[in-house]
Amino acid sequence: MTDATSIMDREYEAQFGDYFALLKPRVMTLVVFTAFVGMLVAPVSLHPFVGFCAILFIAVGGGASGALNMWWDADIDAVMRRTAKRPVPSGRVGGDEALGIGLALSGFSVVMLGLSTNWAAAALLAFTIFFYAVVYSMWLKRSTPQNIVIGGAAGAFPPMIGWVAATGSVSLESILMFALIFLWTPPHFWALALFMRSDYDDAGVPMLTVTHGRPSTRRHILAYTVILAAFAIWLGFTSAGGPVYLIAAIGLNAWFVKGAWEIFRRNEEIAETDNYSVEKRFFKFSLLYLFLHFGALLADAVLRTAGVIG
Structure with a gap:
């Protein structure tokens, strides 16, 4: 009869799902979708196979960033409730493994994107990985309450990379798609x-709520949301936008600004009484916000291809 204790003492052997989780698949979903839309709304058509390769390697690069981030942040991830079960802090994947996988996938994704599309897109992908892993994770996250503001650029590059993969250059449309994600990240x-x-208190991360308090955070959420709404609607008047996007952007941002205003007007006593219901509702809607905007861009692109709109 096998000794149960000896089984428990054996070193855990990582499974495929553990390594996949290392790549932050939920974040990768947003990376893939926004990069795909950025590539599709570009005025240059790619061969379907080239387009598939571009999205694949952008996704791999996004996963590489996630692995490097988990390697570096393992200590604070172990302290925070929402991250304690990640592969590295939970011990399912070793830190050295995460680092090796992150570096290998980084090099692979950049080289393959350059070979399959162009080196401008590859350089932008390389910078994105560096920005997320080094500038944000290693520097900004633990040193300044502006960590999310500046660090948000890392998650904002994918649609620009998709656009550059198709066109070989940056344009106003790609900059506004970047701005849409960049300005959405802080609120x-x-x-x-x-x-x-x-x-964040327990982990010693200087989030704005920790360094400046919740009232200041509420003011910042409102300010950024108003600016975000302006840029989101501006995108609708470019060649990347269209009637579907413009209508969606006006409606979505009206709701988003309304939610930010409600958050701004609340005090901590009220928020604690209803267990932060308004803040949680705003956060849940923010998860859909980007998908709905980029989904509307995609709808307009399909309608243009079909000749329904000009």
Whole structure:
């Protein structure tokens, strides 16, 4: 009869799912979708196989960033409730393994994107990985309450990379798609921080709620949301936008600004009484916000291809 204790003492052998989780698949979904839309709305058509390769290697690069981030942040991830079960802090994947996988996938994705599309897109992907792993994870995240503001650029590059993969250059449309994600990131994460502040306190991460308090965070959420709405609607008047996007952007941003205003008007006593229901609702909607905007861009691109709109 096998000794149960000896089985428990054996070293855990990582499974495929553990390594896949290392790549932050939920984040990768947004990376893939926004990069795909950025490539599709570009005025240059790619061969379907080339387009598939571009999206694949952008996704791999996004996964590489996630692995490097998990390697570096293992210590604080272990302290925070929402990240403690990640592969590295939970011990399912070793830190050295995460680093090796991240570096290998980084090099592979950049080289293959350059070979399959162009080196401008590859260089932008390389910079994105570097920005997320080094500038954000290693520097900004633990040193300044502007970590999310500046660090948000890392998640904003995919649609620009998709556009550059198709066209070989940056344009106003790609910059506005970048701005859409860049300006969305702070209110999205600050809303989360309002009702998850203890996590950041425990981990010593200088989130705005920790360094400046919740009232200041509420003001910042409103300010960024208003600016975000302006840029989101501006995108609708470019060649990348169209009637579907413009209508969607006006409606979505009206709701988003309304939610930010409600958050701004609340005090901590009220928020604690209803368990931060307004903040949680705003955060949940923010998860859909980008998908709906880029989905509307995709719809307009399909309608243009079909000749329904000009």
